[in-house]
Amino acid sequence: MKLKKIASFFLIGTISVLTFTGCGDSKQDLSKKDSLVMTTGAVRTLDSVKASDSESFNMIQNTQETLLVYNHDKPYPGAAKSFDVSKDGLTYTFHLRDGLKWSDGKPLTSEDFKYSWMRLLNPDVGASYAFFLFPVVNAEKYYTGKGNAKDVGISTPDKNTLVVKLEHRVPYFDQVVAFSALSPQREDIVKKFGEEYGTKPEKLVYSGPYVVKEWKKGAKVELQQNPNYWNANEIKVPTIRLMEIKEFNTKYQMFANDQLDVIEGGTGDYINKLKEGEKEGKWKIDYSAMPSIFFTKYNVKSENKALANSKVRLALSLAVDRKGFTDMIIKTCIPAYGFVPPGILEGDLDYRKEVKEPLKEIKFKDPKDLLIEGLKEEGLDQDPSKYTFKYLLQGSTAGTKTQAEFMKDVWEKKLGIHVEIVPTADFSDYLQKENNGEYDLAFSGWSGDYNSPLTFLDLFMKGNGSNTGGYNNEKVNDLLKKLDNEGDPKKRIEISKQIELEEIVKDPAMAPIYYQDMNSFQKNYVEGLQFTKFGGRYQLRWVSIKK
Structure with missing residues (x-):
């Protein structure tokens, strides 16, 4: 979109x-x-x-x-x-x-x-x-x-x-x-x-x-x-x-x-401190699940030729420790094994209740073996240690650095690759670099614009302004056009299911990490x-x- x-x-x-x-x-x-x-x-x-x-x-x-x-x-x-x-x-x-x-x-x-x-x-x-x-x-x-x-x-x-x-x-x-x-x-x-x-x-x-x-x-x-x-x-x-x-x-x-x-968000120990203050009556909290997802976006047009292969991209996704990330690092939010967050509707039907998250449904082999298979398919050197992936962050705060180090450690240990963390001055600087395709992997997020799975799934359509990684899957493009013209909620859900499976498993455009929840703390x-x-x-x- x-x-x-x-x-x-x-x-x-x-x-x-x-x-x-x-x-x-x-x-x-x-x-x-x-x-x-x-x-x-x-x-x-x-x-x-x-x-x-x-x-x-x-x-x-x-x-x-x-x-x-x-x-x-x-x-x-x-x-x-x-x-x-x-x-x-x-x-x-x-x-x-x-x-x-x-x-x-x-x-x-x-x-x-x-x-x-x-x-x-x-x-x-x-x-x-x-x-x-x-x-x-x-x-x-x-x-x-x-x-x-x-x-x-x-x-x-x-x-x-x-x-x-x-x-x-x-x-x-x-x-x-x-x-x-x-x-x-x-x-x-x-x-x-x-x-x-x-x-x-x-x-x-x-x-x-x-x-x-x-x-x-x-x-x-x-x-x-x-x-x-x-x-x-x-x-x-x-x-x-x-x-x-x-x-x-x-x-x-x-x-x-x-x-x-008013402050929003917060992770780790700060969430606990803020919730304790709310219990003491110092301020109030407004909590809600948000129609937002954070994920690693792939630049398939990167100079890193390994990213052109779908198995390599899937291996990067399978290596992610989503629960460890939410439990140990940010201490909030919900691990994501799909791309459409909970609570998104198609008519009166909750998409996430109708369609199980694809990464939970499919069994895979060891991600490192999958990575090597993908390198072989591309005719590339099959030694993972020969590859360095540039990982673009949304800033340079202590929080973003801690998150990046966790992801780097997981990828390097499970896959044997090298990950170079690329901080940015601020969110605006990140957007400029992301728009220019100056990354191999980018920590990215998306907030829904309206209440339908399409607001997430069309992110990787050919020609979409946000599709900075150059993802182009003709099946996804055709399904998105079909979805856009379909009025029946049940049929729309079935089409969306096919798109999500393509974007996450068969030909990954990204690796989902977590669905966002919102903690807003306000003075009484x-x-x-x-x-x-x-x-x-x-x-x-x-x-x-x-x-």
């Missing part, structure tokens, strides 16, 4: 705890508190069309207004007050609210949505999420240069109406519409700033509940209430400060000292903060401070 929000488990940055000395007080005067302080990872862009990672979409989800928005993980009226669907399910008509405005006071109309969506499809832009709109009539033809923009099935009968015509039924299209990549954009602003659009707060306008007041890359993002937002009177917290902090121990100390109001006065399963990671529009 897309670069579908590559997810980061450890949020990273460059701020020292000393930066915040005096910012908090263990006995806060809540009657005067009018802002919240949270954390963020490295934001790459504020351009909704060019965004492709979770940290950027977090900012966009809270500063731009899609037609529908996620409220408790279900599409909810946003810029559109309502929408109609034709009986055949092929035509969606969205009715915008009256009087919508941009942050500079100018009217927001259906033309702004059409412009943004057509820009997403423009082949010259090269948007990672263009495929999101491929079900629209003639959209894929336009994107691939086989059709014209004027023939794409998106029209605006008037300034408050957007009509979208689809090639085939899409059961989750309302969820697609709620995703931040489909935010509106102003043509005059995009053209004014050109390539700089979305690179600085002042180089765009906003349609959502907040505007970006300040963005200091590598340090912080400050959001301020948008007075021209259609529902501005219901925004309870006027300022949100999001800090980039490198190490989780720094986050923990700041949270314990009231310098942070924080209310209404939603950590969403789809789209950006959180919704700030309903948050408030209990006085």
Whole structure:
């Protein structure tokens, strides 16, 4: 599909705890508190069309207004007050609210949505999420240069109406519409700033509940209430400060000292400390299983010719000690033996309950023997010790290094290969290197964009913006197209099962490691903060401070 929000488990940055000395007080005067302080990872862009990672979409989800928005993980009226669907399910008509405005006071109309969506499809832009709109009539033809923009099935009968015509039924299209990549954009602003659009707060306008007041890359993002937002009177917290902090121990100390109001994640001993604090009533916890998976992605076009062989890639996967990783290293999350996380639905059916994880179902020989077989098939030297695999990390924190050392140790002991750990400066640096294919193996993550197995399985389709490793399996490509056109939930599950088996076992594109769960720790006065399963990671529009 897309670069579908590559997810980061450890949020990273460059701020020292000393930066915040005096910012908090263990006995806060809540009657005067009018802002919240949270954390963020490295934001790459504020351009909704060019965004492709979770940290950027977090900012966009809270500063731009899609037609529908996620409220408790279900599409909810946003810029559109309502929408109609034709009986055949092929035509969606969205009715915008009256009087919508941009942050500079100018009217927001259906033309702004059409412009943004057509820009997403423009082949010259090269948007990672263009495929999101491929079900629209003639959209894929336009994107691939086989059709014209004027023939794409998106029209605006008037300034408050957007009509979208689809090639085939899409059961989750309302969820697609709620995703931040489909935010509106102003043509005059995009053209004014050109390539700089979305690179600085002042180089765009906003349609959502907040505007970006300040963005200091590598340090912080400050959001301020948008007075021209259609529902501005219901925004309870006027300022949100999001800090980039490198190490989780720094986050923990700041949270314990009231310098942070909310923290997410945490592993090992910090989870235990935070849970103990919750038991003592110091703060509260919001736990949920997330539609996210972390895995090792293979670069099949790497200079390391061994990765061209499916048996070599499968051997790397079989050697992974998933339970050891979750039990001993991160001390949280769920070992993954498939690619689709628990809780993902196809209609009313839970895919993971209907389909067993493929790595649990199939018995294999010793992974080192399999590795040697694969090397032999490629006509390569069969001595594993002759091969070094470059392993790209999502940062350089103590946590990421510990995880990498565990994986390196397992691979080297079980397979006899060498593994070179390649750290990155931050998540943004990782994404650049990952997009450029500067890796043999990459620690990667994916968060679902909507509630269907397809949001994971199409990650390795030919032409997908996230398919940086050059994986190209014609059977998978054909099955994905078949899945995209199938409306029956049971048939969709059967097709998804075939795709998952191919991507993991028969011709591996990656090695699953763990499904993510989410621990959000919030001060007791924080209310209404939603950590969403789809789209950006959180919704700030309903948050408030209990006085």
